[in-house]
Amino acid sequence: MTDVLTKEQRRKNMQAIKSKSKLEDKVTKELWRRGYRFRKNTRNLFGKPDISIKKYKVVIFIDSCFWHSCPIHGNSPKTNSEFWIKKLNRNRERDEEVNRYYFANK
Numbered sequence: 001m002t003d004v005l006t007k008e009q010r011r012k013n014m015q016a017i018k019s020k021s022k023l024e025d026k027v028t029k030e031l032w033r034r035g036y037r038f039r040k041n042t043r044n045l046f047g048k049p050d051i052s053i054k055k056y057k058v059v060i061f062i063d064s065c066f067w068h069s070c071p072i073h074g075n076s077p078k079t080n081s082e083f084w085i086k087k088l089n090r091n092r093e094r095d096e097e098v099n100r101y102y103f104a105n106k
C-alpha cells in the first residue's frame with residue numbers, strides 16, 4: 001500500500017498517535033487507581049468516547065492536539081496542506097457535533 005503521507009508527516013502522525021495513547025493510559029490508570037470502573041472506546045455511545053463511566057453517566061474524550069486542532073499546540077502540515085486542512089476541519093466539525101449531542105442530552 002502506498003503511503004499518502006510523506007516521511008515527515010508519517011513521523012508526526014505516529015508521534016501524535018503515541019502521545020494520544022500515552023495520555024489515555026495516564027488517565028485510565030489514574031481513574032482505575034481511584035476506583036472508577038469504565039469502558040474504553042465505547043462503540044454504542046455517540047462519537048465513540050475514549051472513556052465512559054456508566055455509573056456516573058460520564059463520557060470522556062481525549063482530544064489530541066494535532067488531530068483536534070488544539071489552539072495552542074495544533075498545527076496544519078505545510079505539505080499536502082489542502083488534504084490536511086480538509087481532514088482537520090472534518091475532525092473539528094465532528095467534535096462540535098459530538099459536543100452538541102452531549103450538551104443537549106445531559
Ligand SMILES: [Zn+2]
Nearest residue numbers: 065070072073
Ligand atoms: Zn494542545
